[in-house]
Amino acid sequence: MSQLPNPLEHRTADHPILDLFLKRWSPRAMSGETIPDADLMTLFEAARWAPSTYNEQEWRFLYATRDGEHWETFLGLLMEANQAWCKNAAALIVGLSCKTFSRNGKPNPVHTLDCGMAVENLLLQGATMDLVCHAMAGFDRSKARVALNIPDDYDVEVMIAVGRPADTDVLPEDYQEMDQQPSGRKPLSEIVASGPFAF
Numbered sequence: 001m002s003q004l005p006n007p008l009e010h011r012t013a014d015h016p017i018l019d020l021f022l023k024r025w026s027p028r029a030m031s032g033e034t035i036p037d038a039d040l041m042t043l044f045e046a047a048r049w050a051p052s053t054y055n056e057q058e059w060r061f062l063y064a065t066r067d068g069e070h071w072e073t074f075l076g077l078l079m080e081a082n083q084a085w086c087k088n089a090a091a092l093i094v095g096l097s098c099k100t101f102s103r104n105g106k107p108n109p110v111h112t113l114d115c116g117m118a119v120e121n122l123l124l125q126g127a128t129m130d131l132v133c134h135a136m137a138g139f140d141r142s143k144a145r146v147a148l149n150i151p152d153d154y155d156v157e158v159m160i161a162v163g164r165p166a167d168t169d170v171l172p173e174d175y176q177e178m179d180q181q182p183s184g185r186k187p188l189s190e191i192v193a194s195g196p197f198a199f
């Protein structure tokens with residue numbers, strides 16, 4: 001039995017930040033248990049309070065729980081490589097963003113950014129609740145649009161797996177190692193410059 005590692009024992013920040021940023025990570029080992037609807041709503045509530053351009057709140061979230069009628073539809077949207085571990089999730093979420101402003105119908109250049117902010121809120125909230133919350137781009141957007149009746153003025157942005165953590169041996173063998181080592185980060189010098197672009 002190999003327990004999921006505690007990311008706080010593997011990650012160090014170079015400057016002082018809240019532990020929460022280090023604690024949030026994207027493991028794959030989940031137990032296959034359900035989680036209460038109230039916990040799911042807490043995740044969405046965190047997303048709800050994200051900032052957005054003109055307070056547009058153009059994110060939308062669709063979800064399926066493993067014991068609900070839409071589970072197979074949502075699971076079937078994922079690439080096989082993601083299905084292999086997401087089958088043990090408690091919930092699967094699809095994140096959308098409206099591409100146009102509600103005020104005037106003009107294109108909103110930051111709809112994806114705003115949705116990303118809401119998604120990060122959700123992921124951080126999940127970390128405080130010791131849930132696995134794992135964002136994914138590996139799914140079929142066109143299939144999602146049709147299967148979930150998503151209108152053309154919404155972009156399909158992301159899927160998120162949510163579940164209770166489990167020992168890594170629930171994973172197919174080639175995934176077990178990935179969950180043993182929480183990822184690191186580039187140094188600030190590679191991502192931050194004072195003044196013009198200097199990378």
Ligand SMILES: Cc1cc2nc3c(=O)[nH]c(=O)nc-3n(C[C@H](O)[C@H](O)[C@H](O)COP(=O)(O)O)c2cc1C
Nearest residue numbers: 024025026027082134135136137138139158182183
């Ligand atoms: C938009 C987005 C898409 C991602 N897509 C996938 C995916 O399809 N499958 C997967 O296993 N992980 C996916 N990830 C997880 C990343 O690989 C992970 O966030 C990254 O390696 C950093 O590790 P950490 O989240 O544990 O800190 C995705 C993450 C984001 C933010």
